[in-house]
Amino acid sequence: MTLQEPSAATPPSPSVAAVVVLAAGQGTRMRSATPKVLHTLGGRSLLGHVLAAAEPLGAGTTVVVVGSGRDQVEAHLGQIAPSALPVVQEEQLGSGHAAAVALAAVPDLEGAVLVLNGDSPLLTSATLGTLVAAHDAAGSVFTVLTAEVDDPTGLGRIVRDERGAPRAIVEERDATAEQRAIREVNAGVYVANAGTLRRVLAGLGTGNAQGEQYLTDALAPLVEGGAPTAAVRAGDPDDVLGCNDRVELAERRRTLNDRVLTDLMRSGVTVVDPLTTWVDVTCSVAPDAVLEPGTQLRGTTSVGTGAVVGPDSTLVDCQVAEGASVVRSHCLGAVIGPEAAVGPFGYLRPGTRLDRDAKVGAFVETKNVEVGEGSKVPHLSYVGDATIGRGSNIGAATVFVNYDGVAKHRTTVGDHVRVGSDTMLVAPVTVGDGAYTAAGSVITSDVPPGAMAVARAPQRNVAGWVRRRRSGTAAADAAEAAEKRAEVPPGGRSDAALTDTEQ
């Protein structure tokens, strides 16, 4: 399954003409150089979550009001929603002013407009769809989304009349003690008729505790004027929770993750420890995959059926095919083929492709490399900028020497090759099909198919050196004892001419 909508029941979505996201506020309480709506959870920015939730409503126009940190927000918007129209609110005079600025940018807009705060990342398309449907059914001109919460501190309260109809939204700072006791709060999500909203926003005052033009003040005058309005409670109060500081950000992140994991588990994925497993809403995991404790799946990562990821693994933008395993590894932009094995302690960097049944084992780093079917890099190696054929084995501590200090070069290793341990493959170089390299070789020129390449100094034994040069040490004593046992002539048998230092 794809987790575009973690807990949406995907009803047929009613539609709106436009979506307006209010995202100009500074977000002072985040205490951050990054604008609030760009803080991330579950693989998207706050703004990204809001836009994704609104997306199925099929609005022809999406306006995002930017102000604080507008350059950063506009750049981000260009990446995640290039068709959205950023509109600048030069001075942050309040949410009502922000909505008015948005509507002024689309003067011809008619019909229903969904206005929502940019800092409510748990909103779902289903909840928004319910809100719009209720707005339509009631023939309302202004409908506000609400929720019953245990702790309404800091939020606008929904004041209803004796018949239960909404009468006003009162900000906490402006509320009476009696109003503060109300636990039904304003979600900061509204559907309104565009023309009506324009008119009522134009008449907003600033006579409140913050001296701002409150969008929330749009409701009362409409009610007083006898216009049809409505207030709709969200089924899940979590949906409406905003995010004003980093404590709330962490709480929203946890809630979002719980939703993602719950959906995965219900779809047939084993999540061994939901408390230490984090999966972005943009990832997909197939049934019968297993996520071991300490697993993080991020970005566009997908995991196939029967694959096992973790414990303690982070996968960013990776594809893990069916039956593969990734143990205690860090993988970025890697494609891990069916039944392939990674780790423990692998570091797979972008461009890594493991074909079926390939293996990248303990303490191996890879980058920009294709490891062919059934080939193995089992231990302690660096493999960069290479193509490895099928059925080959790369001995422990092999390094693909890809960088000459200026440029990167490629190495090609054929099928059924045996690269000896501690081989340096100095690129550009090719090792032909079925070839071997001797352990400890520095391979600087191509190895023809079937050849054994030996590129290391021949071994010389300097007999008796330890007794002569390290006398009195435990090593010298051990050597003497061994010589006696083996009746080696004093001074030993030498197979080499001695240099001055070896005498």
Ligand code: UD1
């Ligand atoms: C707002 C609501 C409150 C509601 C709560 C839900 C108002 C007056 N109050 O309070 O009733 O319970 O959301 O989370 O709307 N913004 C602008 N320009 C501005 C001011 C704000 O774009 O000049 C944007 C902010 O970026 C934010 C949204 O409007 O996305 C709401 O502003 P914020 O200051 O977060 O309002 P709250 O105090 O949370």
Ligand code: CA
């Ligand atoms: Ca807020």
